[in-house]
Amino acid sequence: MATDLNQRIAQMLHHRDAGLSKGDPVSLPLVSSTTFHLPDVQGAAFIYGRNGTPTWTAVEAQLALLENAETVAFPSGMAAISAALMACLKAGDRVLLPKDGYYVTRIFARDFLAGLGVQVTELPTTDYATADLTDYAVVYVETPSNPGLDVVDIADVARRAKAAGAKTIVDNTTMTPLLQQPLDLGADLVVAADTKAPSGHSDALFGHVAGRDATLMTRVRDWRRLSGSVPGAMEAWLVHRGLETLEVRLSRMCDSAAVIAARLAEHPAVLAVRYPGLPSDPSYSLARQQMVAPGFLIGMTLKDATQAEGFLERCAFMVRATSFGSTHSSGERRARWGDAVPEGFLRLSIGIEPVEALWSEIASALG
Numbered sequence: 001m002a003t004d005l006n007q008r009i010a011q012m013l014h015h016r017d018a019g020l021s022k023g024d025p026v027s028l029p030l031v032s033s034t035t036f037h038l039p040d041v042q043g044a045a046f047i048y049g050r051n052g053t054p055t056w057t058a059v060e061a062q063l064a065l066l067e068n069a070e071t072v073a074f075p076s077g078m079a080a081i082s083a084a085l086m087a088c089l090k091a092g093d094r095v096l097l098p099k100d101g102y103y104v105t106r107i108f109a110r111d112f113l114a115g116l117g118v119q120v121t122e123l124p125t126t127d128y129a130t131a132d133l134t135d136y137a138v139v140y141v142e143t144p145s146n147p148g149l150d151v152v153d154i155a156d157v158a159r160r161a162k163a164a165g166a167k168t169i170v171d172n173t174t175m176t177p178l179l180q181q182p183l184d185l186g187a188d189l190v191v192a193a194d195t196k197a198p199s200g201h202s203d204a205l206f207g208h209v210a211g212r213d214a215t216l217m218t219r220v221r222d223w224r225r226l227s228g229s230v231p232g233a234m235e236a237w238l239v240h241r242g243l244e245t246l247e248v249r250l251s252r253m254c255d256s257a258a259v260i261a262a263r264l265a266e267h268p269a270v271l272a273v274r275y276p277g278l279p280s281d282p283s284y285s286l287a288r289q290q291m292v293a294p295g296f297l298i299g300m301t302l303k304d305a306t307q308a309e310g311f312l313e314r315c316a317f318m319v320r321a322t323s324f325g326s327t328h329s330s331g332e333r334r335a336r337w338g339d340a341v342p343e344g345f346l347r348l349s350i351g352i353e354p355v356e357a358l359w360s361e362i363a364s365a366l367g
C-alpha cells in the first residue's frame with residue numbers, strides 16, 4: 001500500500017504534464033475568471049465559476065490521486081464537513097458524533113442539523129469501540145481526535161456501521177491522505193481541512209470531501225453548486241502549491257514530533273504526553289496498524305493554566321495560535337475553548353524547524 005501511495009505522490013507532482021502543449025506554463029496558472037466562453041450550451045469544460053473552475057479542477061486532480069478517489073474541493077474544512085453531512089442525512093435520521101472531536105462540527109450538528117429533524121448523539125471517541133451502531137444513518141469518526149489524540153479503529157467501526165446500514169464519514173484532518181487512508185479501511189467518505197498541513201503555510205482556508213460511491217459524490221458536488229459553498233481561485237492555487245511539498249514537510253514534522261514527544265515524556269515538568277507514536281500511549285498499537293506515521297501533533301499536560309501559558313510565552317519557536325499543520329511549530333491551551341481537557345493541556349503542532357533548535361527552545365521554556 002505504501003509503495004502504491006508513493007507512486008501516486010510522484011504522479012501528483014506530474015499530474016499536469018500530460019496535458020501540456022508546447023509553450024504552455026509548467027506551473028499551474030491561477031484562473032480567476034468566473035465566466036467561460038459559451039457560444040452554445042453543449043460540451044464546454046467550464047461554464048460558470050460556481051459549477052467549476054480550472055484551478056479547482058487541478059487541485060481536485062491532485063487530491064484525487066492522494067485519496068485514490070473522487071474528490072470535491074470546498075472553501076474550508078467546515079464547508080466540506082457540512083456538505084458531507086447534508087449529503088447523507090435527512091429528517092428523522094440519527095448521526096453519531098465524537099463528544100471530544102472538533103467542536104465546530106458538534107455545534108453545526110446541534111444548531112442546524114438538529115433543527116432540521118436529525119437526531120444528534122455524541123459519544124467519547126474511546127467509546128466507539130463498543131458502541132451499539134444500530135439505527136444510525138451516519139457514524140462520524142475523527143481519528144486521531146482533535147485535540148485528545150485518541151485513535152479509533154476505522155476498519156472495525158466502518159464494518160459495524162455498514163452492517164447496521166450506516167455510512168461512515170471520517171474526518172482525516174490530523175493525518176492527511178499521506179498518513180492515513182480511511183477509504184481503504186472501509187469508510188464511505190473522507191472529509192478534511194486542507195487549511196492545515198496540506199496548504200501548510202497558514203494562508204489559505206480550504207477543505208475537501210473524497211469518496212468512491214459515485215452517487216454519494218454527485219450529491220456532495222450538487223450541494224456545493226446549489227448551496228454556493230465554493231472555494232476561491234487564489235486559495236485553490238495556494239493549496240495546489242502546498243500539496244507539492246506536503247510529503248517532505250510531513251516527513252520532517254513527524255520525525256521531529258517523535259523525537260520531541262519522547263523527550264517530553266521524560267521531562268520532570270511534563271505531567272502527561274499524548275502522542276500515538278509513543279509505545280506507552282493508549283493509541284500506540286492501533287496507530288501502528290492503520291496510520292503510516294504517528295503525525296505531528298502532541299498533547300502535553302503541564303501543572304496548570306499558568307504553567308501552560310507561561311511555557312508558550314517563553315518558547316520562541318512556538319507560535320501562540322489556534323490551528324495546526326503549518327511550517328512553524330505552534331501551541332495552544334485548548335481548555336480556553338472549552339475542550340474537555342485539563343487546564344494545563346497544550347496541543348503542540350510540530351513544524352519544520354531543525355529539530356535540535358526547536359528542542360533547545362522547548363527545553364529552556366519548560367525550565
Ligand SMILES: *Cc1c(COP(=O)(O)O)cnc(C)c1O
Nearest residue numbers: 076077078102146173193195206
Ligand atoms: C480545523 C479543523 C476543521 C475545520 O477546518 P476549517 O478549514 O477551519 O473549516 C475540521 N476538523 C478538524 C479535525 C480540524 O482540525
